Each structure stands twice: as structure tokens, then as C-alpha cells.
Amino acid sequence: MKAFIYPNLNKANSREYVVKACSILSKQSCEVLLSNEYCDIFGNSISAVYLQEENCFSECDVVVAVGGDGTILKCAQMCSKHGKPIVGINCGRLGFMASLEHSQIDDLVKLVSGEYTLSKRMLLSCVITDSDKEKFEYTALNDVVISKTDGCKIADFEVSRNGHIISSLRADGIIFSTPTGASAYSMSAGGPIIEPGMNCIEFTQICPHSLFARTMIFDTDSILTAKCFTGGAYMTNVTVDGNMIYKMSQGDIITISKSDKYVEIIDINGDSFFESVNKKLMQPLKDISTSG
Known part of the structure; x- marks a missing residue:
């Protein structure tokens, strides 16, 4: 060995x-x-x-x-x-x-x-398509976070599932997490803890300007897309597993889905x-x- x-x-x-x-x-x-x-x-x-x-x-x-x-x-x-x-x-x-x-x-x-024993953990696929149709691809074991930058007071987000809008919200940011990542940033933002061996996608809002915001759980056949509107020259940060990887502008689209890849954690x-x-x-x- x-x-x-x-x-x-x-x-x-x-x-x-x-x-x-x-x-x-x-x-x-x-x-x-x-x-x-x-x-x-x-x-x-x-x-x-x-x-x-x-x-x-x-x-x-x-x-x-x-x-x-x-x-x-x-x-x-x-x-x-x-x-x-x-x-x-x-x-x-x-x-x-x-x-x-x-x-x-x-x-x-x-x-x-x-x-x-082995715990098979799903990964998220994150594809960023910019306004010039260029694509950037990443995978996440924990989460993908889109959050407003310093100087931007608040941002408007539009989230869709399989082409249908499911949430239009004003917030500091949004989190897409795996069950593994549910005990990380998403939990701190009010999301539930999920048994890490499950397969699902969790969507949680960060400081939403709403009295009725709730975390949503989606099955792994879901294709989720997110757009952000900040106005002016402000952009939003995109982080994957805690690493800032992209500055998102209006016109950019982020697509989140279950990755074909996975990681096995030993217990x-x-x-x-x-x-x-x-x-x-x-x-x-x-x-x-x-x-x-």
C-alpha cells in the first residue's frame, strides 16, 4: 500500500x-x-x-x-x-x-x-459563460458562492431551474452547495445540515432583503443558472470552495449542476x-x- x-x-x-x-x-x-x-x-x-x-x-x-x-x-x-x-x-x-x-x-x-468505510461525495459543476460566450469551468466539493464586492450596497440576483425562474431576489449573495458543503457557509447563512452522502443541490441566500427567504433543495437532475445585476461598474465575486476565481459582470451567466466526478472520503x-x-x-x- x-x-x-x-x-x-x-x-x-x-x-x-x-x-x-x-x-x-x-x-x-x-x-x-x-x-x-x-x-x-x-x-x-x-x-x-x-x-x-x-x-x-x-x-x-x-x-x-x-x-x-x-x-x-x-x-x-x-x-x-x-x-x-x-x-x-x-x-x-x-x-x-x-x-x-x-x-x-x-x-x-x-x-x-x-x-x-468510504463516503462517496458528489461535486458541483460550475460553468461561467461571459458576455463574449467564452466558458470557464470549475468543480466544487463544498460550494459555489456569488457575493457582492466592497462598495456595492446590494445586488439583485435571478436564479432559474431548467430554464424557469425560481427566485428573483435582492441580497448580499447566494450559495450553491453540495451536501458536504451544507455544514459550511450555507449553514452559517441559515441553511440546513444535510447528510453528506446524499445527492442534491442546496441553494441558500446571504442576507436577503426579504422576510420570507428560505433555502431550497434541488434534485441532481436540476440545471441551475444565476445572473446578477448590480448597476454601474460594480461586479460580484465568484468563489469556488473558498477560492475567489472570477469577477462576475452583468451579462455573465453561471450554470450549476451535479458533476460527473466525485470524491471518496474515508471514515x-x-x-x-x-x-x-x-x-x-x-x-x-x-x-x-x-x-x-
């Missing part, structure tokens, strides 16, 4: 966890791969093979993301491309997609013995997502106030 360790060394103590993960996996006769950009950092202090990052993705059997949910999001595209499952070790705060907390890192032995200890919801979102206020 070959495991590619994909770390975020900006996270506290992440170097320590990379060294420990390498040690645990190597003792299980698992070959550890690391991007050669970390060769000067770890060198021969760990038992690992250093390769170009693309080669690590293509040659490994599994990707071990050491960081937070952002680390998993960052490598999800390549995992989808190469058909590799991801297991996350959380060094961040919430870590909804991570199967293991850093205190559970010893459970990595179950990765080699096959004591885990080592079972029901990690629901444990995260209970522990990290449903703490009593007295616990939050004393958590430091």
Missing part, C-alpha cells in the same frame, strides 16, 4: 503529526509518499519517498490530508481526477470532513488493515460527521464560553 501525505504546515503542530503519521504507516509496511517540495524540511528524518506532487497523486492508493477541511478541499480536485480516496487528520478547528482528530492519529493503522472510526456535529455545533453555551 502507498499513502500520499498531503500536509498543511501552516497548521499548529502539523509537522509533528506528519512525522508521527509517517512512522505509524511505515511500521505497517505502508510506503509513504511526500511531495518533493518538503524534501528540505523533512529530508531523511522520516521514511518517505519524495516525488513530484502529480506523481504522488497518480501512484498512491490513498491520500492522507494533515490539516483542516481547507486542506481536504485543496487536494480534492486531484483526488477526483485520479480516483483516490482521502482520509483527513484534523489539526484545525471544526474539521467536519476529517475522519480523525490529531489525538486519534494512532488509528491510522486501520487504514492499512482496511477497517474503514475510519464510523459516523465521524455526526460526531463532529454533536461535539462542535451543539455544545452548551457554558462549554463554549470556557473552551478558550
Whole structure:
């Protein structure tokens, strides 16, 4: 078995966890791969093979993301491309997609013995068509967000499903999310949590100028389109999984649909997502106030 360790060394103590993960996996006769950009950092202090990052993705059997949910999001595209499952070790705060907390890192032995389950997560396809009919294509594991820029007081959005207008609204922005992304920005904007293994598209409004705005859930046969009208020279930002990728002008159209691609998330200890919801979102206020 070959495991590619994909770390975020900006996270506290992440170097320590990379060294420990390498040690645990190597003792299980698992070959550890690391991007050669970390060769000067770890060198021969760990038992690992250093390769170009693309080669690590293509040659490994599994990707071990050491960081937070952002680390998993960052490598999800390549995992989808190469058909590799991801297991996350959380060094961040919430870590909804991570199967293991850093205190559970010893459970990595179950990765080699096959004591885990796979959760198949859908991706969103995002196609931006500009006023010159040029197309830009992206995929998202969490969400696609269209939001007003600084200086723009408010924006008008028009959202359609399969060619029929379903919402004309004035708001700070709109979110299209997967079930995986339902526990991220969409939840903060008032959307529901969805079991991440489901297949559906969630549409949530950000600070809508309405008393009756509600999240909508669509089946995966839906083709959703969004237009934005800000007036003047103002544009809106388009972000995919938290990365700003496009400045949207009037006349541009964004099309959202279920992608043909998917990502598999490894769950080592079972029901990690629901444990995260209970522990990290449903703490009593007295616990939050004393958590430091």
C-alpha cells in the first residue's frame, strides 16, 4: 500500500503529526509518499519517498490530508481526477470532513488493515459563460458562492431551474452547495445540515432583503443558472470552495449542476460527521464560553 501525505504546515503542530503519521504507516509496511517540495524540511528524518506532487497523486492508493477541511478541499480536485480516496487528520478547528482528530492519529493503522468505510461525495459543476460566450469551468466539493464586492450596497440576483425562474431576489449573495458543503457557509447563512452522502443541490441566500427567504433543495437532475445585476461598474465575486476565481459582470451567466466526478472520503472510526456535529455545533453555551 502507498499513502500520499498531503500536509498543511501552516497548521499548529502539523509537522509533528506528519512525522508521527509517517512512522505509524511505515511500521505497517505502508510506503509513504511526500511531495518533493518538503524534501528540505523533512529530508531523511522520516521514511518517505519524495516525488513530484502529480506523481504522488497518480501512484498512491490513498491520500492522507494533515490539516483542516481547507486542506481536504485543496487536494480534492486531484483526488477526483485520479480516483483516490482521502482520509483527513484534523489539526484545525471544526474539521467536519476529517475522519480523525490529531489525538486519534494512532488509528491510522486501520487504514492499512482496511477497517474503514468510504463516503462517496458528489461535486458541483460550475460553468461561467461571459458576455463574449467564452466558458470557464470549475468543480466544487463544498460550494459555489456569488457575493457582492466592497462598495456595492446590494445586488439583485435571478436564479432559474431548467430554464424557469425560481427566485428573483435582492441580497448580499447566494450559495450553491453540495451536501458536504451544507455544514459550511450555507449553514452559517441559515441553511440546513444535510447528510453528506446524499445527492442534491442546496441553494441558500446571504442576507436577503426579504422576510420570507428560505433555502431550497434541488434534485441532481436540476440545471441551475444565476445572473446578477448590480448597476454601474460594480461586479460580484465568484468563489469556488473558498477560492475567489472570477469577477462576475452583468451579462455573465453561471450554470450549476451535479458533476460527473466525485470524491471518496474515508471514515475510519464510523459516523465521524455526526460526531463532529454533536461535539462542535451543539455544545452548551457554558462549554463554549470556557473552551478558550
